[in-house]
Amino acid sequence: MKKKQKLLLWLSDNSIFFLLSIILVLAALVGKSFYTKANLMLLLKETSLYGIIAIGITFVLLLGFTDMSIGPQVSMFSVIAILASQRFGLASMVLSCVLLSIISGLLNGLLVSKVHVVPFITTLGTMTVFKGIALILAGGKPIASSLLTVYDIYTYELLGVPISIVVFLIFLIIAAYLLYFTKFGLQVYACGGNLESAKAAGINTDRITIICYLLSAFCASCAGAFYASRMGVGSPVLGDNYTLPVIASCVIGGIRSTGGKGNFVKTFCGVLFMQIIYNLMAMSGFDAYTQYFVIGVVILGVLFLDKYTEKVQKINLAQE
């Protein structure tokens, strides 16, 4: 392999770290109040909520599948959390979400693995179903909780660190452990790399698929509960705009769009990168839509890099 190619490959493999450091330097130059404690805390809190959703969907993306229903799931669970807390108290809030997430995860997982419906289409359908359920449960409008203790979950601090950040870090560690130190993790990468040969190697691909969708739904439900407790409101349209940014930040983080490549550190950096862009643009007074433009361009740029890596690797494989 040529030295120049090697360097470029290394660069494109770790592109997210360079993007992140560039934006961090830029932040120091542009936003005067970026490096203040209050802003960084806000940024991390926001990142942790997005990050919890992103961890779940990373499993699905690693398989080379998609989950378009992730946003409506978040809103559905925010509504369920509020309803449960009204009726059965605070403890049931998280519990009901986690238990019900098994159903939504199973629905996606079974349709994809057992009925063999294309993942994109399956989750497009379930997306509408979840949105419908959220709207029916909430009666078509955001519902506020009369329970003031609802806010306690979000404002609770463990050793001075907000609970959402703690939960996010715990999830990150567990997910990384699952992916790197267990048989399950290896099987996920194997399925993402080549589903057919994974099946031929004796991996129960259906089981892996179902587990990944379950994890995705589980993370969405936790995020839903947090969003509900942040505002004390469950909104049936809250998550509609989360699906694309979350998937986009995973892709920016270096999850290959066809599956089988990527890890959680990069996913975290991708989410952080997106949030910093939002934060900086809001701070320096750009209108909201310049954000969309920048993010669109960044997604395309990352795809180009990804394609280049793939191409060079293929050529090298052929030469060897």
Place this chain on the structure above:
Amino acid sequence: MIIQKQQYTNLHADLQRTVPEHQEKFTFRKLMRTQNIGTILILVLLFAACSLTTETFFKFNNIMNITRQVSMVGIMACGVTFVIISGSLDLSIGQIYMLTSIVACKLTHVNILLAILLPIAAGALCGLLNGVLVGYFRLHPLITTMGTQSIFLALGYALSEGHPIRAAENEFFRQIGQGNILGCIPVPSLIFALIVAFTWFLLKKTTYGRKVYLVGGNPEAARFSGFSFVKVTMINYIFAGALAGLSGIVVCSRMMSGVPSMGTGYEFQVMTAVILGGVSFSGGKGSIFGTLIGMLIVGVLNNSYIQWGIPSSVQYFFQGVIFIIAVVLDTMHERKLGLVS
């Protein structure tokens, strides 16, 4: 010898006995094998249910109203059918639709002819961007069009400065979206019908249509036959973009305004119609007729909600359930026929 003949006639009689049965079975099978049979049944049942339970559904005006309502999404769906049959995907179509409607809206203040021609060109240009990225550079269609979607959204907002804008008053322009021909047939429906006829001809009766199927069904074979994946994909995206531009003009004329938040969610409506119509996401399968049926199901369904007074929250639920049932039936049907592994 005689015995042999006897046997032969017996056999012959046997055959004659079995053939009609066999044929009967065959025709039933043939019927079940007909493409879109499931969706046609759903459409007929829906239509019958609506006509029987409400007095207002089966009226000429209401039917015409349904066709007017479906025409905007329908025109886009025809273009997207090409893209999906050739094995790609377009999530940015809703934002192209929004962007072109704002372009049309702005241009009505300048020149009415430009307001009709330039949006189509703008749509084609957006399609060209998608086509170059997916066709020439071979980027992943789903995520690429997700990226271009947010670019088009940003452009639309930049053009309209973030708020709904009004179109200049012009009688001819107003007729495109709101007018009737012969006093009863809505102009958008007529445009939709023309587009359906044109795209059906293009897909079924020309060599280009064959290329689209081949590139989607078996890209390798298409390459060895000398059909360029790049060219077909690029033309498809440009075509879909131009049709989105056309429907942008229609919607602009129908509302006489351009709304920058309008496009969100339209790609899913288009996708719903196309998938209900039996277009397979693995490429190489589908038809304009199927898309038309899918579009009509969506239209009749939307109308029936209003007829039956179903609240919008329940609509979402039903729409999703019907969508999943249709897709599951379609997938199981395909697997039974051995079309997919």
